[in-house]
Amino acid sequence: MKVYKKLMNALAAVEKIVLVISTLLILVLTVGNVFSRKVIHRSWSFTEELVVAVFVLITLLAAALACREKGGLVSLTLVTDRLPKKLEKPSVILITVLCIVFSAILLKYGMDKVLTQLANGKRTxxxxxxxxxFWSFVPIGAGCMILHFIEYCLDFCLKKDDEKEDK
Incomplete structure (x- = not known):
């Protein structure tokens, strides 16, 4: 479990670096394009393609990191907070399974789209x-979400078992 946790920490660190660089890229491109339009009166037409693609990457990687942090992506606890304590772990496991199924579908269709784009040779x-x-950002983000959902579920289930043993 320690090796798995180290790998997940390394993955999260890489995701955070990619998020920072991506956010800075969007900032520079957007501000540069506005400056170019207002001062030079020439628009950077390429910024729209890049900014939209990078927004997809940012959204999916941020969602993956939210999965890791206390189940932040799926923390609508209106129903689960009202459940008895003995149903807490099964509900987290059920929610995790459903989220993994959704992420796996996203991964599959994202990979299908990437392979189709590769075969067709379509260009922007x-x-x-x-x-x-650009389409490869979808399966990358979905894969990261699957890994972080599993990580959160394992952390939750093992933490609860450790707390029970301490009592």
Missing amino acids: FVLNWPEWI
């Missing part, structure tokens, strides 16, 4: 980059 309009590059 402005930058003329292969579209599979």
